Amino acid sequence: MPADKIGPNRVMPADSHTNTEKDQYVKLRIGSDGIAGQDPISVPTLLNRSARDYPDHPALVHKNANNVWETVTYSEYKANVFKVAKTFIKLGLQPRHSVGILAFNCPEWFYSELAAIHAGGIATGIYTTNSADAVHHVLHTSEANIVIVDDRKQMDKVRAIRHKLPHLKAAVQLYPPFDPYVKREDGYYRWSELEEMDVDEYTEELNNRLASMAINECCNLVFTSGTVGNPKGVMLSHDNITWDALTIGKRLPGIQYGREVLISYLPLSHIAAQCVDIFLALQFAVTVYFADKDALKGTLVKTLQEARPTRFLGVPRVYEKIQEKMLQVGAQNSGIKKMIATWAKSVTLEHHMSIIEGNPSTSWQYKLAKNIILKKVKEALGLDRCQTLASAAAPMSPDLKKYFMSLDLPVMEAFGMSETTGAQHLTHQDTYNFNTIGRALPGCETKIHEPDEKGHGEICMRSRNIFMGYLNDPDKTRDAVDDDGWLHSGDIGYIDERGLLYITGRLKELIITAGGENIPPVHVEHLVKNELSCISNAFLVGDQKKYLTMLVALKTEMDVDSGAPMDELHHETLAWLKILGLDYTKLSQIHAAGPCSKVLKGIEEAIIRANKYSTSNAQKVQKFKLLPHDFSVPTGELGPTLKVKRNVVAKMYEELIESMYKE
Numbered sequence: 001m002p003a004d005k006i007g008p009n010r011v012m013p014a015d016s017h018t019n020t021e022k023d024q025y026v027k028l029r030i031g032s033d034g035i036a037g038q039d040p041i042s043v044p045t046l047l048n049r050s051a052r053d054y055p056d057h058p059a060l061v062h063k064n065a066n067n068v069w070e071t072v073t074y075s076e077y078k079a080n081v082f083k084v085a086k087t088f089i090k091l092g093l094q095p096r097h098s099v100g101i102l103a104f105n106c107p108e109w110f111y112s113e114l115a116a117i118h119a120g121g122i123a124t125g126i127y128t129t130n131s132a133d134a135v136h137h138v139l140h141t142s143e144a145n146i147v148i149v150d151d152r153k154q155m156d157k158v159r160a161i162r163h164k165l166p167h168l169k170a171a172v173q174l175y176p177p178f179d180p181y182v183k184r185e186d187g188y189y190r191w192s193e194l195e196e197m198d199v200d201e202y203t204e205e206l207n208n209r210l211a212s213m214a215i216n217e218c219c220n221l222v223f224t225s226g227t228v229g230n231p232k233g234v235m236l237s238h239d240n241i242t243w244d245a246l247t248i249g250k251r252l253p254g255i256q257y258g259r260e261v262l263i264s265y266l267p268l269s270h271i272a273a274q275c276v277d278i279f280l281a282l283q284f285a286v287t288v289y290f291a292d293k294d295a296l297k298g299t300l301v302k303t304l305q306e307a308r309p310t311r312f313l314g315v316p317r318v319y320e321k322i323q324e325k326m327l328q329v330g331a332q333n334s335g336i337k338k339m340i341a342t343w344a345k346s347v348t349l350e351h352h353m354s355i356i357e358g359n360p361s362t363s364w365q366y367k368l369a370k371n372i373i374l375k376k377v378k379e380a381l382g383l384d385r386c387q388t389l390a391s392a393a394a395p396m397s398p399d400l401k402k403y404f405m406s407l408d409l410p411v412m413e414a415f416g417m418s419e420t421t422g423a424q425h426l427t428h429q430d431t432y433n434f435n436t437i438g439r440a441l442p443g444c445e446t447k448i449h450e451p452d453e454k455g456h457g458e459i460c461m462r463s464r465n466i467f468m469g470y471l472n473d474p475d476k477t478r479d480a481v482d483d484d485g486w487l488h489s490g491d492i493g494y495i496d497e498r499g500l501l502y503i504t505g506r507l508k509e510l511i512i513t514a515g516g517e518n519i520p521p522v523h524v525e526h527l528v529k530n531e532l533s534c535i536s537n538a539f540l541v542g543d544q545k546k547y548l549t550m551l552v553a554l555k556t557e558m559d560v561d562s563g564a565p566m567d568e569l570h571h572e573t574l575a576w577l578k579i580l581g582l583d584y585t586k587l588s589q590i591h592a593a594g595p596c597s598k599v600l601k602g603i604e605e606a607i608i609r610a611n612k613y614s615t616s617n618a619q620k621v622q623k624f625k626l627l628p629h630d631f632s633v634p635t636g637e638l639g640p641t642l643k644v645k646r647n648v649v650a651k652m653y654e655e656l657i658e659s660m661y662k663e
Contacts, residue, residue, distance in 0.1 A: 009041050012214040017485050019235070020469040020477050022122060022143075023096045025216045028239050029464045029485065035247055036443035036464065040215045042238040043117045046245075046282045051078035054258045054285040060107045061307070062290040069306075072107060074285065080107075084115035086199035086206050091146055091189075092169035095120035095209060098142035098221060102126040102135060102158070103150035104293050105264045108174050108191060110278055112148045113268075117219045117238075120209035121145070124221040124233075125269030127640045129633055132157040136164060137230050141471060142221050143167045148191075150174045155188075215239050218468055222271050222418040233471030234271075234418040244421040244465035245279040247441045251426045252311065252388050258285040261309045261385070265291035265300060267640040272392040272414070275422030276313050296642070297560045301325070304382025311388045316396040317642035319411065322381070323403055324555075328571055344369035345406035352405045356433055374408045383409060390414050390426065393641045395503065397526040398434035413437045415503065419480065419487055421465040425501050436500040447486070448495055455494040456504060460486040492520070509646050514546045517618040521646075524548070524621065527613050532606035534573040537631045539649055540621070541657050547622040549660040551653055552603055553630040556587050565630035576602070587629065595626050623660045627653070 014025040031037045041049075050059075055075035064070050072080070088099060099116035101123065103109055113123040124142045126135055128150070135157050139147060145167055149155045151174070158171045172189045215238040223231040249255050262281060266273035281288050289307035292299055296318070304312075333341060351366040378384040389404065392414040404411050415437040416423040424446065427438035440446045444463040451457035466487050469477035481487050492505040505520030513519065521540035528538040528550065536555040542548035555570035567586045569577070577584055580598050590596050603624060611620040631637035637649050650657065 008211070009039075009045055010214050011040060011216050014216060017466075018469040018477055018481050019218075020472055020474045022218050022235070022471065025214055026237060026468045028216050028237075029462070029466065031443060031464075034443060035250060038243065038246065038443075040239040041242050042213055042215050043114065043219060043241060043279070043282075044210060044213070046242050046279070047078055047081060047114060050074050050282055050285045057258050057285055058287045059281075059285075060110065060288050060290070062107050063292070077110075080111050081114045081118060082206070083199065084111045084194070085118040086202040087194045087197055088115055088119050088121065088146055089202045089205055089209075090197060090199050091172075091194075093119050093121045093145045095212075096122065096143075096218075097145045097167060098122040098124040098139075100124045100126050100135075100139050100142065100144045100147040101268070102128060102130075102154045103148060103174060104128060105266075105268050105273075105277070105290055106150065106174065107290065108148065108150075109268055110288075113220075113274075113278060116146075118210060119206060120213060122218055122221055124223070125267075125274065126223075127267055127269045128154060129640050130157075132160045134231070136161040138223050138233075139165055139168060141233055146170045146172065148172050148174065152177055152179055155179065213238075218471075220274075221471060222269070222274070224418055232473060232476060235468040235471055236421050237468055240421040240465050240467060241275070241279050242283070243443075244423070245275060245283040247443050247465070248275070248423050248426065249280055249284050251428065251441050253429060254387060255284060255311075260284055260286040260311055261289065261307060262286050262311055262313075263289045263291055263300075263303055263307050263309050265295035265303070266313065266315065270393065270641050271418045271422050272313065272416070272641075294560060297558065297563055301381060305380075306382070308382050308385045310385050311390070312383065312386050313390050313392060313414075315393045315641050315643070316391055316400065317394075319391060319396065319400055319404065323400065324570075324572065326377075326381075326407075331571075331575075340373060344373040348374060348408050349402060349406040352408075352410060370408050377407055378409070388412060392416070392423070394643045395522050395526075397530065399526075399530050401434050415501070417487075417489060419467045419489075420461055420463075421467065424461050424463070424465065431498065431500055433500075436496075436502050438501065439499050440501070446495065446501060448493065449486070449488065451494065456492060457494070459489045459491045459493045459501065459503070461489060462486045511540065511543045511548070513542055513548070513618055514544055517616065519548070519619050524610075524614070524619060525550075527610040528552075528607055528621065531609045532576070532603065534570065534576045535603070535606070536570075537627075537637075537644065539631075539644065539646075541650070541660075545661060548618075548620065549657065550607070550621045550624040551627055551649070551656065552624050553627045554587065554590075556630050558630075558632070562634050563632055564634040565632050591626070591628060600626065625653075625656050625660060627656075 012025040014027045017027045019026045051074045056073050058071045059074045059077040060072040061069055099112055099121055101109055101112050116123040126138050147158055155173050170187050172191055174191045218235040219238050220236040222234045264277040268274050277288055291303040347365040347369050354361055389409055390412045396413055401411055412427045414423040415425040424444050425437045425440055431438055446461050448457040449460045462485050490506055491503055493501055493503040495501050511519040511521055524540050525538040529535050534555050535552055537553040539551040555573050557566045557568040557570055559566055567588050569585055580602055584590050590599050607621050614620045639645055
């Protein structure tokens with residue numbers, strides 16, 4: 001075989017659609033026609049195809065040490081991956097062992113993931129927020145031979161646990177400063193040293209591994225959040241990954257090969273970012289810009305302005321932060337400027353609502369608002385070229401969707417899991433409404449398991465993107481995937497007559513009161529937050545209790561370095577306090593007053609207003625407590641994608657919660 005060429009797209013014989021061992025194969029769920037019947041291809045084939053068809057097209061764009069954008073073409077991208085793959089073999093990567101990646105998004109993350117797969121290994125992302133013990137669990141479970149870290153902080157975690165990792169042969173740090181122990185003889189390397197290595201002698205070995213590769217074997221491990229027990233290793237095959245990336249892209253309106261631009265900033269250890277940033281990008285020869293480490297702390301808009309993406313993926317909290325900034329800027333307008341902005345958003349929302357209601361029309365007012373006023377807003381956000389905005393990882397409130405729709409920026413909502421390799425459902429402009437997550441993607445099946453009299457039941461999914469199994473855990477795999485191949489999601493929902501899916505709760509998170517009523521917490525929480533915009537987080541409590549209670553966190557400023565909540569109050573909170581006749585500037589001042597009775601009264605009134613929209617008395621919040629600080633990743637309440645860890649929050653504030661049932 002010529003040097004640096006991919007092998008055949010082989011499918012090995014297998015007896016089952018599931019498997020829990022890294023060196024075994026699964027049966028592929030290939031359909032008879034359409035996208036479900038698409039020929040399976042490997043990840044190396046995907047990279048090779050884009051490098052062949054778009055050799056000089058920008059693949060990766062990142063800022064160098066001098067803060068200047070640098071571009072990597074698709075031909076260079078492929079060459080870098082092959083070089084790193086041979087380097088990994090030299091460092092001791094064995095087939096079916098993993099390369100752990102403990103770093104923020106960067107080109108080296110992409111190279112490491114793809115190189116591990118090319119070399120017959122398994123790529124394993126690790127959240128940078130993980131503790132040393134959590135890092136050990138991932139590296140030990142996946143039998144990692146190599147781990148890539150971005151900085152000294154992450155290397156310190158590896159150093160602390162290395163004695164417990166018998167399979168680990170090399171730890172590689174990307175960026176300075178480097179500690180003295182980062183030197184070759186101890187198995188510690190700098191990435192620059194890898195770039196300098198002569199690895200031509202490993203070309204034949206790499207080609208042999210590529211030739212023996214199977215599309216129906218595991219090439220990627222995604223570890224679940226692990227809020228209950230240790231995280232599970234979700235095993236994904238080549239076909240899971242390449243097919244899901246294809247079907248997601250086919251749902252995006254007007255997607256064009258070699259013409260799209262994305263920004264990579266969400267944690268790549270999460271399946272949503274990995275599927276879109278790496279594999280959808282490879283599938284459609286997308287140009288990917290890399291944001292800096294402070295993207296989720298406020299610098300994302302700057303990258304948006306410079307990259308001007310054609311598609312954008314965020315989590316609800318990212319959209320909330322953009323909204324907060326927009327409202328802050330808008331509050332500084334006055335007079336005629338404010339009137340014009342309000343008018344433009346009003347007619348734009350009305351235009352989109354007419355489309356949703358089946359009465360499409362393009363009025364001159366909408367054209368004027370879109371082409372003159374909102375065009376400037378989009379340019380300021382860096383979204384003037386963006387054809388698709390999508391939200392994933394957690395439910396997005398209808399009010400937040402309406403806000404972005406009023407800016408002529410409708411947000412599609414994606415639904416999926418690590419176990420579905422990313423999205424299974426994605427809303428479409430032709431069937432948009434504020435409560436559904438749309439129809440299943442092409443080639444995907446969704447059904448409701450054991451529906452009740454209203455048609456509500458557990459959401460189950462089946463298609464080529466359903467994972468192979470949980471690594472070394474056949475029992476949990478059997479619990480997740482039934483004999484007919486249906487993945488049981490644990491989410492509750494229903495499908496309407498048009499085939500649109502609605503999520504109404506989660507089995508494990510569903511609150512079941514002492515009276516036996518099932519209550520989806522997110523819905524009730526959104527009702528309260530909609531009534532008082534300075535509430536950052538509202539956390540519903542009441543499982544096996546006689547009535548519902550709530551933990552409430554007010555918005556405060558955030559430390560841009562650590563992401564931790566600060567004592568200084570957010571401008572929205574300050575504005576609300578001013579209405580109450582209070583001049584507090586810090587959260588500690590509110591609590592020092594007892595907490596302040598006026599503040600508590602204002603929150604209580606908001607909850608009373610929200611209760612009016614409850615579907616039953618059992619869904620009304622009876623009591624609440626004001627928390628000493630907002631939720632965040634550093635304080636433990638939020639996961640890396642800013643999703644609330646419900647079990648963690650319940651444990652952290654156990655005493656405060658119990659006090660509401662003793663009063």
